[in-house]
Amino acid sequence: MWIYLVPAVILYFVIRFYRERQTVENLGEKYVFITGCDSGFGNQVAKQLDIQGLRVLAACLTQEGAEELERLTSDRLKTTILDVTSTESVKAASEWVKGIVGNKGLWGLVNNAGILRTTCPNEWLTKEDFEKVLNVNLLGLIDVTLQMLPLLRKAKGRVVNVASILGRLSFYGGGYCPSKYGVEAFSDSLRRELSPFGVKVSVIEPGYFKTPMTNVQDTLNYLENHWISVTQEIKDSYGQTYFTNLYKLLREDLTSRCNTNLFLVTDCMEHALTSKHPRTRYSAGWDAQFFFIPLSYLPTALMDLILTWSSPKPAHAI
8 A cells, every 4th residue: 555655645746846836927917915014924025026026005004114115115016004903994995905906806915914912821811902912813804805805806816814823723822812713714714705706715824933023022011011910819829930930931932933034924925826726724934834733733632731831830720
């Protein structure tokens, strides 16, 4: 049996390699709308696609971010201001895009805008803490997508949603993991619904990368502020030592784990937009490909053991 299995596996990867390197024609005539272009992945992929000749429509949260991006790119790239948590802002951006693309429709939508904020035990948080993250990372993404769907169907285009390995493995409290799990679920249903219209949906699952979203000091400040604000009962249950060790662990994770090569992510975005046969999911980064994604397929008990063995222990742990 092994005699046949090995050649079959090799043949599969050869065929996939060939198919994935077939590119879409007339890229210079295609429009791509990207959210979250002030910095990080969105900023870089906007520049990258502009260099490739696509007509980039970049949405930034701030006027300063938009002006800086325009300064560093060609005249093809156009910017607009977008707050994905505001339906009025999303509708205005949709009308802006419609006015530019006309009857050609929208070839690509890259839902990149996102925030991290607090990574601490869920018990330290409030409903409002979760809402802030979910409104950007999930509900904002859904709102933008729903507004753009008629234009995407017209072009038989692409949707590229930025999730995370934390949409596969939830080992932080707070709204980030639930929001990325939601992106995965929304993308799966959307892919099946839009397939008959010729629209393809891809999910990007980055590991740890150094961007403004993973700013070490900002994340630690959020953690410390929540520890200060919790009730005395919670402080007694977890203990000061727990907080101190969690603070050190989070600082080490964000300092040592974060990859600085953002092209590992933006190249996946570019491939999802320009290949005739894009992947359904892209694991971006060595940590995602060879640790976190394989880990997500393990039995839950074993996965829990691996993810928690180095975690700090609460003062009242049994």
